[in-house]
Amino acid sequence: MGETGAPTGHMNLTAAATFGRSVLAPVISDFLEAHPGVSVSARFLDRVVDLIEEDIDIAVLPDSSLVARRVGxxxxxxxxxxxxxxxxxxxxxxxxLRDHAVIAFTGLMPNREWRHRARGRVRTVAVEPRFEVNDALSVLAAAEAGKGVCPALSYMVGDELAAGRLMPVLEDFSPAPVPVHLVHQQGRLVPPKVRAFMDFAAPRLAAALGDLSPEGG
Incomplete structure (x- = not known):
């Protein structure tokens, strides 16, 4: 804490690449404006991060057994x-899907399979993608250009769906929503800077994901 009681110091944050760019980065910018004594290093990565080994203060994870606060x-x-x-x-x-041109984002189709829900159970269907890439923006650009059908997470395509540039298909087979949590390391006193970010970010992320709750679409 600084002399005025405001949080100070440096934090390392991480999130999945597309979520980080589209949802978390604006929240971080607003937080830094509100807390000039804090600096942040953000790592937006599409891989599993070890919070302790990589000295991560806060992560946004789809689910976690760590100390977590659900945000949507x-x-x-x-x-x-x-x-x-x-x-x-x-x-x-x-x-x-086997009869369609599938554009596969490897982050969602790592084994060339699409997980879906049928008759109350989670199932998978094997697909043979026409185009396979590890970058979500490239996948969405190809889909918007009419090159095929692609998987996406709801926060990735909110604007495109609202504008009619993309349309949902197979909605009746969508899997159950995946919880999103803000998490920090266990077994240590929570620094004021971490608590301040959790308190600041949680309602903003909840608002961004508000229509994506289990009851939402």
Whole structure:
């Protein structure tokens, strides 16, 4: 803490790459403006991070057994452009993806399988992607250009769906929402800077993910 009681010091934060860029980065910027005594290093990575080994103060994780505060949930969706659907029709069941051009984001299809829900159970269907890439923005750009059907997390395509540039498909087969948590390391006193960020970020992330709760769409 500084002389005025305001939090001070440096923090290391991490989140998945696309979530970090589109959702968390603006929250960090606002936090730094509100707390001039704090600095942040953000690592937006599509891999599992060891909080202790990599000296991470706060992480945004889909689920966790660590000390966590739930801020919302995200849904796995399958989307395509109106032009693609007009030309090829919409798949009416997960198995029909085999007859479509699939654009695979490896972060969501690591084994070339799409996880979905059918008859109350989580199932998988194998797909053979026409285009496979580890960058979410490239996948979405290809989908918007009418090149195929692609998986996405709900926060990745909110604007595109609202604007009609992409359309959801296979909505009846979407898996249950995945909880999103702010987490910090266990077994240590929570520094004021960490507590300040948790308190600042939690309601803002909850607002950003508010329509993605289990009850939402």
């Amino acid at each position: 949930a995200v849904r796995r969706k399958m989307v395509a452009s109106p032009d693609y659907l007009a030309a090829h029709g919409a798949p009416d069941a997960p198995a029909a």
